[in-house]
Amino acid sequence: MKQSKVIKMFLSTAMLVSAASALAIGTASAADDQSAVLTSAAQVKATASKVKAGNTALTIDGSKVTVRTIQTGQTTLYALRDVANALGATVKSGNPDLIVTDAAGQHTLTLKADSKNYLLDGTSHQFTITPVKSDGTLYVELKAVIEGLGGEILTGSQEIFSVARLSGQFANPRFHPNGNVIVNKEDGNVSVLLQLNVHGGYSAITSEDNAVGAVISPDGRTGAFTDESGKLFLIDMASGYAGPLSKDTSVKTDLTWSADGKNIYFIQGDKQEKIAYINVDTGKITEVLADKVENKSEVQVSADGKKLVYFVNITGKADNDKDSTEESLQIDYSKAGTQVFSLDLTASEAAAVQWTKDADNKLYLSLLPDGKVVYISADPEGIVSNNVLKVISADGAKTADLAADIDVIQSRLLHGKLIVVGTIGDGLYKVYEISSTGIKKELYSSQAEITEAAVSSSGTVALIADGKVVLVQDGKVTSLTQ
Numbered sequence: 001m002k003q004s005k006v007i008k009m010f011l012s013t014a015m016l017v018s019a020a021s022a023l024a025i026g027t028a029s030a031a032d033d034q035s036a037v038l039t040s041a042a043q044v045k046a047t048a049s050k051v052k053a054g055n056t057a058l059t060i061d062g063s064k065v066t067v068r069t070i071q072t073g074q075t076t077l078y079a080l081r082d083v084a085n086a087l088g089a090t091v092k093s094g095n096p097d098l099i100v101t102d103a104a105g106q107h108t109l110t111l112k113a114d115s116k117n118y119l120l121d122g123t124s125h126q127f128t129i130t131p132v133k134s135d136g137t138l139y140v141e142l143k144a145v146i147e148g149l150g151g152e153i154l155t156g157s158q159e160i161f162s163v164a165r166l167s168g169q170f171a172n173p174r175f176h177p178n179g180n181v182i183v184n185k186e187d188g189n190v191s192v193l194l195q196l197n198v199h200g201g202y203s204a205i206t207s208e209d210n211a212v213g214a215v216i217s218p219d220g221r222t223g224a225f226t227d228e229s230g231k232l233f234l235i236d237m238a239s240g241y242a243g244p245l246s247k248d249t250s251v252k253t254d255l256t257w258s259a260d261g262k263n264i265y266f267i268q269g270d271k272q273e274k275i276a277y278i279n280v281d282t283g284k285i286t287e288v289l290a291d292k293v294e295n296k297s298e299v300q301v302s303a304d305g306k307k308l309v310y311f312v313n314i315t316g317k318a319d320n321d322k323d324s325t326e327e328s329l330q331i332d333y334s335k336a337g338t339q340v341f342s343l344d345l346t347a348s349e350a351a352a353v354q355w356t357k358d359a360d361n362k363l364y365l366s367l368l369p370d371g372k373v374v375y376i377s378a379d380p381e382g383i384v385s386n387n388v389l390k391v392i393s394a395d396g397a398k399t400a401d402l403a404a405d406i407d408v409i410q411s412r413l414l415h416g417k418l419i420v421v422g423t424i425g426d427g428l429y430k431v432y433e434i435s436s437t438g439i440k441k442e443l444y445s446s447q448a449e450i451t452e453a454a455v456s457s458s459g460t461v462a463l464i465a466d467g468k469v470v471l472v473q474d475g476k477v478t479s480l481t482q
Contacts, residue, residue, distance in 0.1 A: 183469055259301070259302075275308070355396040375411070409423070446463075469481045
């Protein structure tokens with residue numbers, strides 16, 4: 001057993017750094033100093049008399065909070081202690097300074113009344129508007145304090161995240177049972193597996209290269225992955241703890257969980273010539289098919305465990321004379337291409353059956369609950385411009401278009417529902433739920449480029465749009481990353 005790396009709060013939001021304004025130290029007489037103090041006090045008193053007190057409702061991490069405010073000219077300032085309390089930050093008096101520390105202890109803001117100058121993590125900054133003390137309460141600019149303490153204000157709204165959302169490029173969304181979205185963050189040379197919540201918070205599960213691409217179980221609690229040696233590991237999606245399931249080092253690709261979560265099916269062998277599964281409880285590997293046909297991929301198993309479908313990438317057939325001279329070598333590509341095969345798992349000696357013969361490129365194989373098989377068909381000659389969604393009847397006898405009016409980008413079977421991402425004639429990117437008879441239900445539409453989608457058992461949709469993670473829940477759209 002081993003503990004995979006868990007990264008703590010990486011890539012903190014970059015803060016804008018401005019040059020510190022030096023405070024001039026005068027050489028005036030004691031009488032002049034006393035006069036300056038009196039003048040400053042008078043200015044504060046005059047400013048305080050002009051402010052208009054009130055209250056403002058803010059949404060912080062999804063919860064409504066009421067914060068005291070004052071209006072000075074056209075600017076609203078917010079009670080520092082109210083904002084700090086709502087963020088879980090602490091405020092301490094440093095005479096004459098106030099020292100504010102965020103809940104995680106990562107950022108410290110030091111400021112004082114009647115001064116634009118403040119320190120953020122030891123670096124000098126300036127407020128645009130000088131903090132104002134009124135009736136014993138210090139009021140400050142909201143944006144500077146929120147961002148200084150590591151939070152974020154959504155543009156054009158009063159919605160606040162106590163921890164700023166991550167930025168970057170993300171992929172492969174799926175759901176954890178707690179409702180959080182699990183994604184891969186793939187920037188630079190480091191990939192990280194993350195959990196994101198609806199309030200913009202995040203936590204790293206692991207940055208171990210192999211585990212980042214883990215295939216998650218139907219209940220969302222466990223991931224499966226292989227290492228460089230071919231050994232299969234399981235990872236707890238909450239803690240990031242990973243351990244080996246088997247000592248077997250044969251090549252394993254295209255991992256697929258059974259619907260009950262008890263077995264993991266995979267393509268086996270150096271040439272992807274076998275299909276097998278491993279029992280999660282015992283680690284025992286059982287061979288399902290070894291027909292010596294190479295280049296198998298995307299194995300899918302029916303929910304009842306009785307049927308299995310997969311792709312075979314058929315290459316060209318070589319033919320030459322008896323001397324095997326290079327000049328006589330000819331390759332027949334007439335039967336080359338990706339084809340769909342089916343296997344009856346209830347028969348002890350059943351042979352795989354080829355269900356397709358067309359030369360189109362085939363992607364994203366799905367085995368529907370009613371036994372029909374769906375895949376994306378792409379015309380290699382470009383005569384058909386759209387990537388068409390095709391369906392094969394449950395007996396394999398007939399293939400037809402399931403959705404020909406959508407240029408399909410992705411198709412996935414999730415919780416028994418076929419979720420499809422694609423574009424239509426108006427240029428919009430759309431997410432659909434499509435039945436095995438072709439009935440479409442639109443789940444989301446956007447001008448942003450949607451490349452992937454996932455749906456939870458409750459119907460919440462997670463998207464990758466322009467590389468960002470977007471959540472669609474109860475009609476509300478929330479960007480989980482920036």
